[in-house]
Amino acid sequence: MSETVDVSRGLPAHPERATLEGKNKFVGFWVFLSGEVTMFATFFGTYLGLRNGTAGGPEAADLFHMPLVFIMTMILLTSSLTSVIAITAMKKNQFKKMKLWMWITFFLGVAFLGFEIYEFVEYVHYGLGFSTSAFASSFYSLVGLHGAHVVFGLGWVLLLLIRYNRAGITLTNAPKFYMFSLYWHFIDVVWVFIFTVVYLMGIGGG
Amino acid sequence: MADHLSEPFKKSAMTNEEIMKTQREMRIQFIAFAFMIALTFLAFIAVGAEVAPPGFVISFIIFLAFIQLFLQLYYFMHLKDKDHGWANTFMVSGLVLSIPTIVALILIIGVVKY
Structure with a gap:
């Protein structure tokens, strides 16, 4: 691990890991993500254990609508791709392009969050309160935890975009944008399992 | 070195080879x-078709x-690339750990109770 970076030729090809700090953040962030995997596993396990305990309240098959979940999935998948494009632009030192794609990622995330809020409001109208049944509590905890991650991610990228609006790509902010993109992909992975395990299995009547 | 942490760069240090590699990766x-x-x-159709x-x-x-x-x-998260040994180690151990977690929770609070 060399302490010095050759900056004379321009932005290094991997700016996110050019400094010791960047390298440490990179490993540290993967440790964090691995912890997140385990945490989400406990929420998934709880939901799978309790999903039949509807206590006379609304059931999964009555509530979930495929078109809405499908649109949300497509939005989040696309936002994952746009953040990939942004990071590729970052590696090539194309700051404006990176900013543009990060903003697109941000707005796709906002759209996703809007749908999720709309969805929760609808379910409450159908009589599925947080404490209606074991199914309701575990559903809101799992999907709500994912939603909270989306909120956090949106706040994160918004702060980065505002703070580094004119900074250009530097060895300080490149790791930050890169970690955000890892986080965003992770949120997408979790959503893939939520739409499979929660929504499709709920509709499929497993 | 320390003084070039918060200044932008005029150009990228990527060699032609690296640019080609990035483009291939993008594809x-x-x-x-x-x-x-x-x-x-496919997943939505599988469920919707019934x-x-x-x-x-x-x-x-x-x-x-x-x-x-x-x-x-x-x-997307580049785990297949080089220098991702530790990232792989942590991610795979997290995934391995989550399987008994999910199975145990389903058995303890699900199967036993309902």
């Missing part, structure tokens, strides 16, 4: 994205989800 990532969209369609027995459909869509997990981790 692979687009293909991975197309696969993810296709897998998502032709196969639920037991089969559920194992099928969970299998599709694991393919998507693999594509995201290895292609």
Whole structure:
């Protein structure tokens, strides 16, 4: 691990890991993500254990609508791709392009969050309160935890975009944008399992 | 070195070879994205068509989800690249740990109670 970076030729090809700090953040962030995997596993396990305990309240098959979940999935998948494009632009030192794609990622995330809020409001109208049944509590905890991650991610990228609006790509902010993109992909992975395990299995009547 | 942490660069230090490599990777990532969209369609159709027995459909869509997990981790999050040994170590151990967690929770609070 060399302490010095050759900056004379321009932005290094991997700016996110050019400094010791960047390298440490990179490993540290993967440790964090691995912890997140385990945490989400406990929420998934709880939901799978309790999903039949509807206590006379609304059931999964009555509530979930495929078109809405499908649109949300497509939005989040696309936002994952746009953040990939942004990071590729970052590696090539194309700051404006990176900013543009990060903003697109941000707005796709906002759209996703809007749908999720709309969805929760609808379910409450159908009589599925947080404490209606074991199914309701575990559903809101799992999907709500994912939603909270989306909120956090949106706040994160918004702060980065505002703070580094004119900074250009530097060895300080490149790791930050890169970690955000890892986080965003992770949120997408979790959503893939939520739409499979929660929504499709709920509709499929497993 | 320390004084070049918060200044932008005028150009990229990428060699032609590295630029080619990045472009090739981008193309692979687009293909991975197309696969993810296709897998998502397949999962929704499998459930929406209601032709196969639920037991089969559920194992099928969970299998599709694991393919998507693999594509995201290895292609979008670059786990397949070099210098990702520790990242792989941590991620794989997290995934391995989560399987007994989920199974145990289903058995303890699900099967036993209902």
